[in-house]
């Protein structure tokens with residue numbers, strides 16, 4: 001059991017527990033207030049960054065989610081002490097980093113995608129990195145070729161004959177010119193976490209610039225790194241000899257904010273999402289408004305609500321930042337089943353992110369998934385081969401059903417659908433939702449949902 005109360009050695013099981021189930025009596029609007037903490041997609045990477053320092057780091061607003069448990073397990077396996085000094089405050093002390101035993105690392109296999117980001121920091125600290133098989137949502141192939149190509153460009157040797165991956169850097173790591181084939185979030189973070197301590201300058205082209213990446217850059221700058229974000233997705237990193245610990249409050253979770261906003265709309269409710277901020281949600285807020293949702297932006301959060309009247313259909317295309325984020329489309333689609341007319345959601349980031357719609361169809365939704373995408377005059381850049389489109393025709397009332405959660409955001413969509421539906425739904429495999437939503441059952445209770453959770 002680690003300091004977050006999460007048994008990281010069982011993390012693989014935690015995210016796939018078939019016995020985790022929730023029984024929901026739907027048809028009741030969600031109303032009330034919930035508080036966000038730090039983003040899953042930042043907090044976990046900030047924890048990895050602590051490994052680069054020669055002194056302890058303090059990270060605030062860390063959510064209690066299973067991905068944080070997995071990263072804690074990885075850090076502890078490598079000798080970093082992780083202590084929760086107050087609720088959501090982690091002190092990460094890397095003074096005694098040491099080689100890990102294979103068994104400790106292997107126990108974390110299949111639980112999260114973050115372990116791949118340990119490569120650069122471990123190569124700098126130990127000259128060797130053992131990485132377990134990755135987990136994360138099964139929403140496409142999710143290869144790691146950009147990561148491994150970048151690490152090779154820095155001078156790493158990759159051994160894939162190992163169970164998982166083993167990397168070494170017999171001659172150390174040297175700055176490189178890296179041009180990503182696509183602005184991948186993880187590969188950009190890989191380059192940042194490796195380049196900051198590499199010898200010389202790294203130029204990264206076609207970088208991802210998501211807000212979580214900017215927050216990671218802010219953390220690295222606090223640690224002593226020199227990173228210039230230039231126009232046109234170019235980032236220059238000047239390697240430094242050493243980095244020290246940071247003190248940082250994690251960026252709020254904009255994906256969780258968008259999820260609760262969609263829940264408010266789909267259940268005809270009214271949710272104040274404490275800690276949500278406008279800047280990082282601009283594109284989501286535009287679509288939310290176009291669909292017919294209302295929001296009030298306050299200093300301490302955003303109130304999302306259904307103002308009454310019919311919802312309107314939209315055409316949305318997911319994209320890299322500053323586009324409409326892929327993680328937002330799944331919860332939003334539930335609200336779109338209530339819109340009057342035909343909505344189209346193009347998914348351009350992952351090739352298989354509409355699997356969750358099968359359950360919505362079973363619940364009464366009219367959704368057709370076009371596996372090759374469809375032509376539309378409203379689209380900006382039809383540039384990825386793997387895009388798909390979902391066509392949602394509404395309004396269709398939803399009714400309760402027995403469904404199984406396929407992935408994190410799909411799972412949250414199923415929760416929303418069950419809450420919006422008439423009658424009772426039983427949803428299994430809900431443990432996956434704890435990968436990215438802190439205390440989701442407590443939040444549902446605070447919002448007046450009628451359910452029984454057997455977690």
Ligand SMILES: CC(=O)N[C@H]1[C@@H](OP(=O)(O)OP(=O)(O)OC[C@H]2O[C@@H](n3ccc(=O)[nH]c3=O)[C@H](O)[C@@H]2O)O[C@H](CO)[C@@H](O)[C@@H]1O
Nearest residue numbers: 041142143144145146147182184185186187326327349350
């Ligand atoms: C933990 C975390 O932060 N997860 C987020 C991160 O995932 P993640 O960092 O895994 O997503 P990427 O941005 O890397 O992936 C985007 C696309 O690039 C492809 N790709 C990526 C790497 C690679 O080496 N080769 C390759 O082909 C992927 O298959 C995918 O089609 O960004 C995604 C896109 O905003 C979000 O949906 C995830 O919530």
Ligand SMILES: C=C(OP(=O)(O)O)C(=O)O
Nearest residue numbers: 113136137327408409436
């Ligand atoms: C796809 C997601 O996460 P991960 O990259 O951790 O699988 C997500 O958060 O929706």
